[in-house]
Amino acid sequence: MTAEASVSAEPVLLDKLEAGVLTLTLNRPERLNALNAALTQALSAAVERAAADPGCRAVLITGAGRGFCAGADLRELYERSQELRAAERAPAVRDFLERIHRVMNALDSAPLTTIAAVHGVTFGGGFELALTCDLIIADKMARFCFPELRLGLIPGFGGIPRLKRDVGNAVVRDLLLTGRSINAAKAQSVGLVSQVTAEGDALRVARATAAQIGKFDHETAIAAKHFIKPIPHEELRREIELFCALFTRPAVEAGLRKFVESTDALPYLP
Amino acid sequence: MATLEQTTEDILQLAASHFKVSRADLSPTDDLFVKLGINSLQALDLLTRIEQHFHIELPDYELQGVSDFRTLAERIQSRL
Numbered sequence: 001m002t003a004e005a006s007v008s009a010e011p012v013l014l015d016k017l018e019a020g021v022l023t024l025t026l027n028r029p030e031r032l033n034a035l036n037a038a039l040t041q042a043l044s045a046a047v048e049r050a051a052a053d054p055g056c057r058a059v060l061i062t063g064a065g066r067g068f069c070a071g072a073d074l075r076e077l078y079e080r081s082q083e084l085r086a087a088e089r090a091p092a093v094r095d096f097l098e099r100i101h102r103v104m105n106a107l108d109s110a111p112l113t114t115i116a117a118v119h120g121v122t123f124g125g126g127f128e129l130a131l132t133c134d135l136i137i138a139d140k141m142a143r144f145c146f147p148e149l150r151l152g153l154i155p156g157f158g159g160i161p162r163l164k165r166d167v168g169n170a171v172v173r174d175l176l177l178t179g180r181s182i183n184a185a186k187a188q189s190v191g192l193v194s195q196v197t198a199e200g201d202a203l204r205v206a207r208a209t210a211a212q213i214g215k216f217d218h219e220t221a222i223a224a225k226h227f228i229k230p231i232p233h234e235e236l237r238r239e240i241e242l243f244c245a246l247f248t249r250p251a252v253e254a255g256l257r258k259f260v261e262s263t264d265a266l267p268y269l270p
Numbered sequence: 271m272a273t274l275e276q277t278t279e280d281i282l283q284l285a286a287s288h289f290k291v292s293r294a295d296l297s298p299t300d301d302l303f304v305k306l307g308i309n310s311l312q313a314l315d316l317l318t319r320i321e322q323h324f325h326i327e328l329p330d331y332e333l334q335g336v337s338d339f340r341t342l343a344e345r346i347q348s349r350l
Contacts, residue, residue, distance in 0.1 A: 032311075066311070121311065141318050145330075180329040183318050 013042035014064070020057040021210045022050050022112075023203070029065025035100075035125045035157075036073035044103040051110045057218055058113040058210040061133065062203050063126075068116070068142065071124025072157070078256040086248075093247045097156050097240050100125075104158045108132040108231050111222045113213045117206035118142045119199075123181070128159035131166065134225055137209065138184035138193045139202040145181035151255035156243035161235035167191050271350055277324075278343040284319050285339070298340040326350065 014025040024046055026033035033039070050056045063069050077096070081089050107114060107129075116130035119139035127144050130136050146163075148155050154176070163172050171190045175182065187193040197205045213221060246252060272280070278298045286293040289306050296305060303313070313333065320342075321328055326349040336342050 121314070140322070141315065143314055143318060178329065178331065180331055181314065181317075182327070183321050185322070186327060 011042070012036075012039040013046060015046055017053075017056060019211075020055060020214060021060060021207065022046070022056050022058070023060045023062065023207075026061070026063040026069055029063075031073060032067045032070035032121055033063040033065065033126065034070050034073035034075075035129070036076045039073075040100060040103055044106065047103065047107050047110055050112055051106070056112060057214050058115065059107075059110065060115050060117055060203065060206045060210060061129065062117040062206070063119070067120030067126075068118035068122040069126025069129060070121050071126050071128075071147075074151075074256055075260050078260045081253075081256075090244055090248050094240065094244050097243060100157050101236060101240065104128065104132050105231055105236070108158075108162070108229070109226070113210060113221060113225070115206045115210055117202040119202050121145075123147055124155060124159075125157045128155055128157035128162065131159060131162040134229065135194045135206075135209065136187075136192060137195045137197060137202050137206045138187060139199055140184050140196050141199055142184040142187070142193075142202070143181040144175070144184075144187050144192070145179065146175050147179050147181075149176065149179045151259065152249065152251040153246055153255075154239070154243055156239065158236050158239065160239055161232040163192075164235070165229075165232055272347075274340070274343055274347055277346050277350075278340050280323060281320065281339050281343055281346070284323055285316060288316060288319050296339065298343075299338050301337045302339055302342065303337065320346065324350065 010027060012027055014027050016023045024043065026039060028034060028036070028039060047059065050059050081092065084092055114133040115135045115137060116133040117137050118130055119142050122130055122142050123145045124147055127146060146155050146159060154160065160172060160176060163175070167190050184193055184196045188196050195205055195209070282296045282298070283293055285302065285306060286296055289308065289312070291306065302308070308316070314330065317328060317330060317333065324346055326346065328346060328349060332345050333342070336345060
């Protein structure tokens with residue numbers, strides 16, 4: 001298990017290496033596995049270790065509790081930004097994004113087979129995390145959403161360029177501009193999800209899929225992955241610039257404050 | 271095509287089954303959020319069940335302003 005700990009003293013990321021397959025479990029169920037600094041750092045360290053471990057061929061990412069991941073921990077983001085003077089906020093959010101992008105890019109390009117086994121809420125940064133993986137395997141109750149426009153923002157963890165890499169531009173516009181959520185069947189129909197499973201079966205199917213890919217020559221599999229899955233560096237850079245430009249506007253601060261003050265799990269819905 | 275009454279009844283059955291309440295305790299004019307005591311996350315689960323049952327897509331923003339089961343049924347009817 002990783003050493004990073006949450007408030008509840010539980011590790012925020014669980015890891016288990018079995019038969020060359022590392023299963024990483026986002027473990028902040030009380031926050032729907034929202035990506036805070038500790039979880040991001042733990043994820044980064046785990047991916048780095050896995051990439052350097054010749055005994056590890058694949059990484060599966062899953063979430064503990066009722067959903068895969070609700071996205072960035074907006075409460076932490078808001079509280080940290082409030083501790084800063086106005087002039088310090090833009091550089092701080094840029095630094096935050098740069099760190100997140102390094103993790104996402106490392107996962108995206110890792111010399112490993114990567115599979116997101118998702119269930120329930122796969123929103124915002126959680127959706128963006130899944131998009132870094134080679135395959136997404138979804139429980140039939142999974143829902144995907146980019147709710148950022150509801151807060152006056154755009155996805156900031158690489159979501160738009162990566163979604164655009166995988167599906168048609170019209171689908172990207174639909175999800176981005178409406179902020180609506182789609183179910184697993186719809187996500188599969190647009191080419192985003194490779195397999196839809198029965199409830200509770202996503203991780204099992206992901207393991208079976210990793211085992212199948214593991215039968216092939218690893219070097220060839222990774223060469224094929226890098227050939228077909230280039231990282232859209234230029235667009236990712238532009239996304240950071242746009243996010244930073246939008247973040248410091250009063251409308252965003254108001255949206256985040258409303259979010260933080262709400263007691264609902266997903267206060268920006270419907 | 272199913273009638274509004276049939277669709278309403280299907281939703282009531284789905285809600286009762288998903289949230290483990292008695293169908294007899296639910297009526298078409300009930301405020302579903304109040305009656306079921308659900309939050310936005312649970313409402314999304316219900317939405318997924320509805321989409322699967324009726325083989326439709328119902329954007330979550332269509333739930334805005336919907337409080338009772340019958341109005342929800344009307345939104346579904348417009349997608350059938």
